[in-house]
Amino acid sequence: MKYFKRAQTKKIRIGSVTIGGGNPILVQSMINTDKADWRAAVRQIKELENVGCEIVRMSVPDMQTAQNISKIKKQINIPLVADIHFDYKLAIESIKQGIDKLRINPGNIGDKQKVLAVVKEAKSHNVPIRIGVNAGSLKAVGGLKDDLLKAKELARAAMEHVKILESCNFEDIVVSLKASDVKTTILAYEIFAQKRNYPLHLGITEAGSIFSGTIKSAAGLGIMLDKGLGDTLRVSLTADPVEEVKAGFCLLQALQLRNSGLEIISCPTCSRCQVDLIKIVAEVEREVAKIKAIRNSKKKIKAALMGCAVNGPGEAKDADFGIAGGKGEGLLFIKGQVIKKVKEKDWVKTIRNLIVTTIAKEK
Numbered sequence: 001m002k003y004f005k006r007a008q009t010k011k012i013r014i015g016s017v018t019i020g021g022g023n024p025i026l027v028q029s030m031i032n033t034d035k036a037d038w039r040a041a042v043r044q045i046k047e048l049e050n051v052g053c054e055i056v057r058m059s060v061p062d063m064q065t066a067q068n069i070s071k072i073k074k075q076i077n078i079p080l081v082a083d084i085h086f087d088y089k090l091a092i093e094s095i096k097q098g099i100d101k102l103r104i105n106p107g108n109i110g111d112k113q114k115v116l117a118v119v120k121e122a123k124s125h126n127v128p129i130r131i132g133v134n135a136g137s138l139k140a141v142g143g144l145k146d147d148l149l150k151a152k153e154l155a156r157a158a159m160e161h162v163k164i165l166e167s168c169n170f171e172d173i174v175v176s177l178k179a180s181d182v183k184t185t186i187l188a189y190e191i192f193a194q195k196r197n198y199p200l201h202l203g204i205t206e207a208g209s210i211f212s213g214t215i216k217s218a219a220g221l222g223i224m225l226d227k228g229l230g231d232t233l234r235v236s237l238t239a240d241p242v243e244e245v246k247a248g249f250c251l252l253q254a255l256q257l258r259n260s261g262l263e264i265i266s267c268p269t270c271s272r273c274q275v276d277l278i279k280i281v282a283e284v285e286r287e288v289a290k291i292k293a294i295r296n297s298k299k300k301i302k303a304a305l306m307g308c309a310v311n312g313p314g315e316a317k318d319a320d321f322g323i324a325g326g327k328g329e330g331l332l333f334i335k336g337q338v339i340k341k342v343k344e345k346d347w348v349k350t351i352r353n354l355i356v357t358t359i360a361k362e363k
């Protein structure tokens with residue numbers, strides 16, 4: 001039995017990927033480089049690709065940035081989304097430059113003729129539009145105290161934009177309804193999902209720092225994913241966007257919504273631990289981040305790094321491979337079998353090599 005019953009949303013193509021209709025939930029992020037520096041944008045998108053980012057968004061606040069899109073597109077491999085506010089000409093230029101998706105709220109771009117002009121261009125280039133309502137920019141939400149009323153207002157605003165596009169016979173729509181508090185966000189997505197089956201991009205906006213933002217996002221997105229909502233997600237963090245992507249994948253893996261890639265099981269350590277496990281796990285994470293093949297692997301690899309023999313062998317046995325610590329060394333297990341003792345200084349190298357070998361066998 002599947003634990004998560006995904007909502008049946010409409011399939012939408014975004015460049016080389018398809019979301020909705022039961023397709024895997026994709027991890028997004030957004031670049032934060034200087035808008036004038038398209039080479040910096042490419043560099044950051046490459047960094048995001050290296051950690052597995054599947055869709056990337058950039059702000060397009062002026063015409064020069066829009067005109068840089070084709071240069072950026074030529075050098076990257078994942079779909080690019082243009083985030084535009086108010087100016088429909090920027091949307092049209094972005095589409096002409098080869099953007100894969102727009103994030104723009106049609107109710108904010110002026111009269112119907114302007115909306116029709118964007119829709120015409122989007123249709124002829126098969127470019128979907130994400131309507132993204134945000135509690136922070138909705139005046140009506142600001143004055144409300146009750147979470148449900150705020151959520152209803154967010155959903156109402158999203159529907160208003162949706163109806164504008166639908167009235168132009170445009171249904172290549174993705175929707176997000178973000179607030180910075182978890183309850184309002186969850187309620188808003190739930191209310192909207194009862195009205196339309198457009199794919200949903202999930203996020204808790206302005207979630208905070210790498211630590212508190214990850215926890216807040218995991219709480220909010222986890223609940224929504226449990227309800228079957230969500231086709232793409234972003235863990236918004238006041239941090240390097242690379243961290244957003246890593247957090248997004250960890251979340252999906254924890255909920256078994258992505259059964260590929262590497263999962264590291266490691267204990268919290270206690271006074272029984274006689275190896276520097278905290279340092280070892282951090283080093284393993286740094287080393288495996290460099291193994292690009294993990295991101296293309298269809299296999300789930302589970303590696304255990306445990307501090308001692310109390311829970312260590314049990315967890316290590318349950319994983320594909322693992323090491324259970326002793327005094328300055330550990331016992332290496334592969335598929336439940338004890339293989340040999342490994343000195344503490346060799347743990348990182350041993351785990352890294354086993355990951356590389358496991359991926360190589362897949363081919």
Ligand code: SF4
Pocket residue numbers: 267268269270271272273306307308309310311312
């Ligand atoms: S595995 Fe051992 S070292 Fe790690 S927390 Fe459990 S008892 Fe402590």
